[in-house]
Amino acid sequence: MGFHTFDVERAELLEDAAARYRFCSREELLGALALDGSETVADLGSGTGFYTEDVAPFADDVYGVDVQEAMHEQFREKGVPANVSLVTADVADLPFDDGGLDAAFSTNTYHEFASDAAFDELERVLAPGARVVHVDWSAAGAGEEGPPTDERFAPADVRDHHDDRAFDVETVEDRPETWKAVLRRV
Secondary structure (H helix, E strand, O other): OOOOOOOHHHHHHHHOHHHHHHHOOHHHHHHHHOOOOOOEEEEEOOOOOHHHHHHHHHOOEEEEEEOOHHHHHHHHHHOOOOOEEEEEOOOOOOOOOOOOEEEEEEEOOHHHHOOHHHHHHHHHHEEEEEEEEEEEEEOOOOOOOOOOHHHOEOHHHHHHHHOOOOEEEEEEEEOOOEEEEEEEEO
């Protein structure tokens, strides 16, 4: 998989609620995260903050992490919730303390950062017991939405990525165009 990012010139597409919620609803994401309101959470590949805004009312502190400062500029134009901090960083090089995050999630960005370095970094910054939720485009999908199918992963790949790592894979479910994985940091 080659590293790429979502084109900032098309950022308005990231605000299309009907299109975004078709593949991962706010309720589905929040249910999988199972937050109690006291957590520090990171949105990995936050883009314009679409899902970051959904999670913010249910967490203590939220970090919107994106490699593109231009995406943060788009988020700032909308208005960033008070408990959200924007962080320009690669998932493979996060500026958080060891065990500093109680949860993390990514929505349709896993294919952009999935690497040993990123998984090592997530092991470092997530506290024991931390929940991680990833929703992304499935390699088994038709490819009518999202990136080309050769840039995607299958649920089996996700399990393989976390073998011999400090994560328990609680669930990985394949859907028609996407998959959802819920992991727990051990």
